[in-house]
Amino acid sequence: MTDALQPDAAAQGSDRRLRVGVIGLGWAGQQHVAAYAADPTVDLAALSAMEDHLLAQFGDLHDVPGRYQDWQQMIAEAELDAVSIATPTFLHAPMAIAALEAGLHVITEKPMAENAESAARMVEAANRAGRVLDVSFNHRQRGDVTALKQVVDSGVLGTLYYAKTGWIRRQGIPGLGTWFTKAKSSGGGAMMDIGIHMLDMALHLMGEPEVTAASASTHAEFGPLGRGGSGFGISQVEEGVPFEVEDLATAFLRLEGGGTLLLESSWAQWIPHDLCYVTLYGADGGATIEWGGPDGPSITVWTEVAGMPAVLEPVVGEDGRHAAAVAGFLHKVRSDSWAEHNGALALRRAEVIDACYASAKAGAEVAIGA
Ligand SMILES: NC(=O)c1ccc[n+]([C@@H]2O[C@H](COP(=O)([O-])OP(=O)(O)OC[C@H]3O[C@@H](n4cnc5c(N)ncnc54)[C@H](O)[C@@H]3O)[C@@H](O)[C@H]2O)c1
Structure with missing residues (x-):
């Protein structure tokens, strides 16, 4: 284990086994x-x-x-x-705070924590320990x-001023009663669980504008009736746990600079199949990615070429998913810029989700970071 509070030069450098x-x-x-097992450098x-059987199996x-x-x-x-x-x-x-205090670098699953207050304590712990979070x-x-x-970074869409994003499942409430x-x-429910992925992708694609206000609503029409369940979530199963979170949330988010973002998240809905999408609207072009349906993922760009309307379908590379997320973490651990990777961006996501829930409860728009 490396010394807490003392960034260890030996831990930096690309060839160090971790x-x-x-x-x-x-x-x-x-x-x-799976990601670590496939990486020969760790x-x-x-x-x-x-679960003893999972400890033995893996x-x-x-x-x-x-x-x-x-x-x-x-x-x-x-x-x-x-x-x-x-x-x-x-x-x-x-768990993250204890690990950071013991001098470990930490990657957590999303969402970072159950609310922004806990997420902020995690960032403080990373800053104190001088470790990657x-x-x-x-x-x-x-x-x-x-x-x-x-595509966005090439500038072909021009200034982005509006986006829509959502993840709507046909039947995908994770482990009812877990x-x-x-x-x-x-x-929280669908917004905390899957909406946060879409929020992250949309803000990442838009160039990380600050979210300045949220107006949201939440609903629970499936879970309380025992409808819409799926197989996710193996732990903490208790009989008769009431359904206490939302299965659908919608949000209208104001962005710095005047842009706006619509976010919809649902664990269960009367639709033909699951649907995930991010649609970006810019001054010079629009673009959308969509997956979940029978046709597989797609990316389409609408713009002009030589003054003519043009529809482009860029060739999509390999999915990175968890392996790339874990590789990115290891890259940060091997870098000499631990202080830059303290979880602050994920904390901002948590603050937006908190504001959405506060707005839904109040029935009014809630300012963020005011
Ligand atoms: N990034 C993604 O695509 C994605 C997908 C699913 C879940 N998640 C997130 O991952 C996290 C876990 O979700 P899951 O679906 O794997 O949950 P799960 O309930 O299926 O599994 C949780 C695991 O944590 C273990 N655990 C619980 N309490 C523990 C303790 N005190 N000590 C040691 N181990 C303990 C359980 O034994 C179990 O192995 C959640 O935060 C969830 O939001 C992320």
Whole structure:
């Protein structure tokens, strides 16, 4: 383990092997395990989860020597440089803060925490420890998103002043009766869980404008009736847990400079199939990416070429997803700019989501950062 508060020059440099661990072995944690196991520059040294069978399954599969039901014991004993945290959302802050204080670099799953207050404490801990704090926004590593980012950065769309984005599932409430649908454990429903990916992608594509105000509404028409469930979420299952969060949220976001962003998030809806999209409107062109339907992902750009209306369909590269998110984290750990990677951007996302929930509760627009 490296010394807390003392950025260790030996930990920087691109060829240093890193000892890494993963806490949480649900779907998300398994993506981190796979990413580390496929990376010859790291040693996947320890796993922690509450399920013995998953510790044995993934421990055996990847020859991981350390297997812990107790994550604190893992942090104390396993001599790790870095850890992935893929546990129920309310556990991200206490686990990340403890790991940072022990001198580890940390990547948590999205959402960063159950609310912005906990997220802010995580950023403070990263600043105090002088360690990297990253959040896995794996969807921005999709091939269509990276292609659209290149389109935006080329300037062909001109100034972006409006965007629409959404993730609407046909039937995809994660584990009815698990931590996902308990307000204190998850911090929120569809917007917190999947809307945050779309918010992240849209703001990333638009060049990170600050969100200055939110006007939102939330609804729960499926979950309370036991409708719309799916198989996500293996832990914290309790019988008879009430459905305490929203299954649909809509938001109108004001951006610095006068632009606006519409965000819709739903775990279950009366639609033919799941739908995810980001549509950008610029002064010189528009563009959209869409996936979830039977036709697979698509990217389309509408602009002018030589004064004529033109429709472009850029060729999309490989999806990076979790492997790219984890590789990005390792790159930051090997860089000499740890202080720049303190989780501040993910905290801003958390502040927007908090403002959306506050707006929905108040039935009025809520200013952000005023
Ligand atoms: N980025 C993505 O695309 C994506 C997808 C799914 C979930 N997630 C996020 O990942 C996180 C986990 O989601 P999931 O669906 O994998 O959840 P899950 O409930 O399926 O799995 C959670 C894991 O955490 C472990 N855990 C819980 N409490 C623990 C403790 N005290 N000590 C050690 N391990 C503990 C459980 O044993 C389990 O292995 C959530 O924050 C969720 O929002 C992200």
